[in-house]
Amino acid sequence: MDKFCKECGSSITDSLNFCQHCGHKLEATKEQPKETAVTRVKQTRNYTKKQKILISAAGALLIIIAGFYLWGKSYTSPENTVERFVDALNEKDAETVQELTILNGSSISKAEANALISLAKEDKDSLNLDTSNLKAFSSDNELFTIIDNGKWLGIFPRYGFSLLPQYAAVSIPFDGVASTFNEQEFPILESDESQVVYGPMAPGKYSLRSSFSGEYTEVESDESIILADSYSDWVSHSVELGAAYVTLELFNNHGVPIKNAYITLNKKKIPFDEDLRIESLGPLNLDGSVKVTPTVETNWGEVESESIALEETYYEIGANTLSKTLMDELSEAILLYGEEYAKANASYDPSLFTNITDDMRETFQYNFEYYRGEGDYFSGQLNSIEVDYNNLRFDSDQYISVPAKFYFTSASHREGEKVDLGERIDHTDVEIIYDSSAKKWLINSSYSVDSWFDDNFTAATTLKGSQKFYKASKTAAATDSEGEASSTDLNSDVEETTLNYIYQLVEAINANDYDIVRPYIKDGSSLNTMQQDLVDRLNESGMTQEVISASVSNIEENNGKWIVTTDETIKLTYESGDEETKDYTWNYTVEQVEEGVVLTDME
Structure with missing residues (x-):
């Protein structure tokens, strides 16, 4: 006859004296009245010695069997089973935990048993291990149920713990990540490129190891995950591997025409697409250990940028697109233009330019005619040019704008006036184009800009000028009817050479290099010996000099020589650092030689 629990109404196994569902203890069944015993007179029977031994042995066996039965019944009782289960959890006895637990009809693994032990030890809220109240023990633990688990030795009812299946929904940063729980692989319930669901597995606290091995990187992580959901829902967990897919976008700062662009990663070249992007590269370590090196190919050669240590998933790369070849070519063109600017302005002769466009030559022609008509003249020299290649811009495949500063020592003056030289700085935006027929760069314009230019200007290179002085002359390029140089030309050459000598002598003194001024002095002359000694002597004294101003006040010709007076x-x-400014008036002797005019003496 079936028994039912008065507490919860569930069916109870006949052999139990409690409800296996709620733990309610059952009332003892009333015993039936015993029949009246009939008194019988026993007759005495004599046994042989052998029979007595057999009887004794049988009695002992019956006692042993009865004792074993009582022990077995107690050992396999629900109360004892609960005690043994809790003891196994507390003592970290994984073998016993395995013996006493069932998951979906099968025994659990050692990895699962250890996870359950860790859960019991470290997460007291998940399991109630108080065995003093069997009813409370059964009702408070939602992760397992006490069940009838067959017979022990085919005799005793055996009880165990049916565990509630758990599922781990692991979010992965990219496809191909493998995970183990307590170093064991578990079945995959379902998966896609962003999530893998593992299970079923026993409740517990697991050591979750996730790993990935790909073309560019190998990464792994060790984390903990607790699977203790009382509804057997998925437990979500996001894996952090320190690696991800990376997107790179190349930003052409200068607008240089790019033929090809790529990065180098682990000695492998990976090209940018036509939009100069590399999408979803990786997965890659993002701890800075992985470096990529951008390279662009232009008409002026390959340009390699600095390597980038990857720590983010997106990079906008301002790649270096200016090759040394291109900058050298542009520097040469700008320096030549600066030198010819001083020379052409001093003589108002646009034909002296050798690397400007026809449009720009017409502009200079117009300006020179205007200045000549106004009686304004230019005398000066190019000292240096600073070029800001950082802000260079290609306006098309051939037009380039380059910010530059031209440093002159010069003066604007009227004819016959004393030339008061000073520093002049031209802030310009130089437009340069490439003449494919002539195969060279030409200056197309040089626009002056205002003071705001300095805010963004950073000199990437400084070009040293010749510091050759050009004296203003209305007819510097004129010749007489026979093609011979006029006296005006010679006077201009004498004045120009004298002023160049003054500036270059100071440079020679400061650099302790007499060869700087040697071209303006005749070898073997008294001035040669005098100034060679002067350079050595002033350098030894530690003195340096600077020309504040220099001008020619008079030129007199005397017997094929010129006496030039200067201020x-x-x-x-x-x-010591002390400074002093002095005014001098000198008379220099200038002679004509085959190469031109040179100085021979001074007083």
């Missing part, structure tokens, strides 16, 4: 203002800086 000079020179700043002297002594080794």
Whole structure:
């Protein structure tokens, strides 16, 4: 006859004296009245010795069997089973935990048993291990149920714990990530490129190891995950591997025409697409250990940028697109233009330019005619040019704008006036085009800009000028009817050479290099010996000099020589740091030689 629990109404196994569902203890069944015993007179029977031994042995066996039965019944009782289960959890006895637990009708693995032990130890809220109240023990633990688990030794009812299946929904940063739980692989219930669901597995606290091995990187992570959901729902967990797919976008800062672009990663070239992007590269480590090196190919050669240590998933790369070849070519064109600018302006002769476009030559022609008509003249020299290649821009495949600063020592003056030289800085935006027929760069324009230019200007290179001085002359390029150089030409050459000598002598003193001024002095002359000694002597004293101003006040021709009178203002800086400015008036002797005119003496 079936028994039912008065507490919860569930069916109870006949052999139990409690409800296996709620733990309610059953009332003992009333015993039936015993029949009246009939008194019988026993007759005495005599046994042989052998029979007595057999009887004794049988009695002992019956006692042993009865004792074993009582022990077995107690050992396999629900109360004892609960005690043994809790003891196994507390003592980290994974073998016993395996013996006493069932998951979906099968025994659990050692990895699962250890996870359950860890859960019991470290997460007290998930399991109630108080065995003093069997009813509370059964009702408070939602992760397992006490069940009848067959017979022990085919005799005793055996009880166990049916575990609630758990599922781990692991979010992965990219496809191909493999995960183990306590170093064991578990079945995959379902998966896609962003999530893998593992299970069923026993409740517990697991050591989750996730790993990935790909073309560019190998990464792994060790984390903990607790699977203790009382509804057997998926437990979500996001894996952090320190690696991800990376997108790279090349930004052409200068607008240089790019033929090809790629990065180098682990000695492998990976090209940018036509939009100069590389999408979803990787997965890659993002701890800075992986480096990529961008390279662009232009008409002026390959340009390699600095390597990038990857730590983010997106990079906008301002790649270097200016090759040394291109910058050298542009520097040469800009420097030549600066030198010819001083020379052409001094003589108002646009034909002296050799690397400007026809349009720009017409502009200079117009300007020169205007200045000549106004009686305004230019005298000066190019000292240096600073070029800001950082802000260079290609306006098309051939037009380039380059910010530049031209440093002159010069003066604008009227004819016959004393030339008061000073520093002049032209802030310009130089437009350069490539003449494919002539195969060279030409200056197309040089626009002056305002003071805001300095805010963004950073000199990437400084080009040193010749510092050759050009004296203003209305007829510097004129010749007489026989094609011979006119006297005006010679006077202009004498004046120009004298002024160049003054500036270059100071440069020679400061650099302790007499060869800087040697071209303006006749070898073997008294001035040669005098100034060679002067350079050595002033350098030893630690003095440096600076030309504040220099002008020619008079030129007299005498027997094929010229006596040139100059007014000079020179700043002297002594080794101590003290400074002094002095005015000088000198008379130089200038002679004509085969190469031109040179200085021979001074007084």
